[in-house]
Amino acid sequence: MSIKEKARELLEGEVDGVLGYRLAGGSHLPHLFTAADIEEMAGDYPAGERYPLASIVRRLQAADPGIRIAVVARGCDERSLVELFKQGQVNLGRTVILGLACEEELARGCGCAVPYPSEILEGRRVEGVPDDSLVEKMDGMPAEDRLDFWLSRFGSCVKCYGCRNVCPLCYCKECALDDAEMVERGRVPPAQPAFHLIRAIDMAGRCIDCGLCEEACPMGIPLRTLYRKVGRVVEDNLGYRPGRSPEEKSPLAVLGTEKDLE
Amino acid sequence: MTDYRTVPTVCPYCGTGCGMLLEVSGGRLAGVLPQKGHPVSDGTLCLKGWAAYEFVESPRRLARPLVRRDGKREAVPVEEALSIVADRLRDTVERHGPDAAAFICSAKCTNEEDYLVNKLARAVVGTNNIDHCARL
Ligand code: SF4
Ligand code: SF4
Ligand code: SF4
Secondary structure, rough: OHEEEEHHOOHHHHHOOOEEEEOOOEEEEEEEEOOHHHHOOOOOOOOOOOOOOOHHHHEEEEEHHOEEEEEEHHHHHHHHHHHHHHHHOOOOEEEEEEOOOHHHHHHHHOOOOOOOOOOEEEEEOOOOOOOHHHHHHHHHOOOOHHHHHHHHHHOOOOOOOHHHHOOOOOOOOOOOOHOOOOOOOOOOOOOOOOHHHHHHHHHOOOOOOHHHHHHOOOOEEEEHHHHHHHHHHHHHOOOOOOOOOOOOOOOHHHHHOEEEOO | OOEEEEEEOOOOOOOOEEEEEEEOOOEEEEEEEEOOOOOOOOOOOOHHHHHHOOHHHHOOOOOEEEEOOOEEEEEOHHHHHHHHHHHHHHHHHHHHHHHOOOOOOOOOOOOOHHHHHHHHHHHHHHOOOOOEEOOO
């Protein structure tokens, strides 16, 4: 059964809305469908038109906690929902995942370890192609060269906040990047490396590696590599990979009592 | 039930013309997303674009014209405000010549409105003092 067929069926009473993509003027636009307009739902999911659907689910549930939503979800969308659930931001009990497996080309482009959701409705499952080559290349560089590399990239930052705004895991009402004490107002590029490291540290144990931040960066800063590095530190030390399973406890919730960082 | 849809449009702030999606939910403008695959901006925005929805419901937004009288600002109907501006403009140009006036048009106006401001400045008032916020 295709995602669209399943969506149509679910709208007969099981869910109130289906979050997917509407085709308009040749573009795929995020849209919450009801039985009234489900026929306008796009039946294809171009790799170049991914949006942070998990954030939209989070906001819709915050506005109406009773709402039952089905959502088109690639592997990374599902990981976002799972991680948001663990942080008390999404109600998985009221969320139906319409699983979409990613095609090989996209998985390669993303260097994705898990290019599919836990249950696949549409698409063919291809094995993960985790690509840590940039992280490894960085690790192999002398510390000074590495710092030079990052400072030269951070120096091009136009402080658009797109990396934060688009991130499905960024939901804090008070963001450190908006705090005038932490990030000087009106200064572009922002202080280096503080601005980017604040965000990198905040993504440790949270980033589910969707790459939307890097896609949203107008300056092409390799943000995904940075967050992969902090993600690896968390995984190596605490055995935790964000978004993997709703049962696993996040070290953010237990740090200091059940686990100790050496 | 809460609804959610996105409306593709062009960023109102500068002359670049980045593509953005306005997020509409519960009858309100809820946010902005960069439009993926847009020929100008391909899924990116600058700070202004990302914040472009905020002014719409800002409490600091000027919702009615204000006229300063005896040092105090008073809300007046649009027609009255326009007549005051026209009178003062005419008076200034008569006394000091057309180049005493300057016009600034806005990226938040339509092309047609900006074209008309251009006509007003050059053909009616007779000055080349015209600029646009997109050049700032
Ligand atoms: S990060 Fe993985 S799941 Fe997400 S779009 Fe890329 S390949 Fe698919
Ligand atoms: S890859 Fe970027 S956008 Fe995605 S979860 Fe990680 S930090 Fe957020
Ligand atoms: S998206 Fe890129 S340019 Fe924008 S704030 Fe983040 S790092 Fe800087």
